[in-house]
Amino acid sequence: MTLAHERYLEAIDRESAALLEAARGNLDAHVPSCPEWSMSDLLGHLGEVHRFWNEMAGRALTNPRDSEDHDPPEGVDLIEWFGEGPGLLVGTLADADLEQPMWSWSPVKKVGFVPRRMAQETAVHRWDAQNAVGDPSGIDPDLAADGIDELMSVWLPAMSPLKEPPKTSVHIHTTDTDGEWLVVLDEEPVVTREHAKGDAALRGPASDVLLYLWGRVDASPLEIHGHPAVLEQFRSLFDLE
Secondary structure, eight states, rough: OOOOHHHHHHHHHHHHHHHHHTTTOOOBBTTTTTTTTTTTHHHHHHHHHHHHHHHHHTOOOGGGGEEEEEEEETTTOOOHHHHHHHHHHHHHHHHHTSSBBOOOSSOOTTTTHHHHHHHHHHHHHHHHHHHSSSSOOOOOOHHHHHHHHHEEEEIIIHHHOOOOOOOEEEEEEEEESSSSEEOSSSSSOEEESSOOOOOOEEEEEEHHHHHHHHHHHTTTTTTEEEEEEHHHHHHHHOOOO
């Protein structure tokens, strides 16, 4: 369950532009959803991430230690510096061989890992930036559902084997787009895309579900069934910034 390559590139471009708009004139603003960060920290983080994965994809590196330092230079205009990164990344990915082998921290060891990961990273951090200065827009349902699927199909396998598997199950269901997952949290988590009963269930709009799993919002916009403690334990696996 992935989106079209062009959809990821469009999301990187559009979400980056919206983040930059929120950041202008607000570099000192505190980012509540990333409590240790200011807006400047957020721009520095995502700008570095964009440049790192741009180099990884562009050079198809099989060892991340071969990459350069991509932190913002001392005294740089962060708005201008950040604004250059998405275009470089999209330009690289537009012409990339997505099947080319490349290192990643996940089981997906090819360049095709990057467009999805960067679209999702950028969308959530755009929400962070808008939330820091006003009323944030939700993440588009198709992109949010894909983000949930990425957590289930990419992040969870990367965490395996779980050191203390709770041996519980969670069912997730999005209400504004097709999306259902059953996760069994064994030592090697098992994920199926089906309607089935779990020890806990989470149901709601895809954006709210994704932002909840990323630790950005509480569960108040969502329907929860079964054991809330099971759901909180599940969410705690994704300790994401």
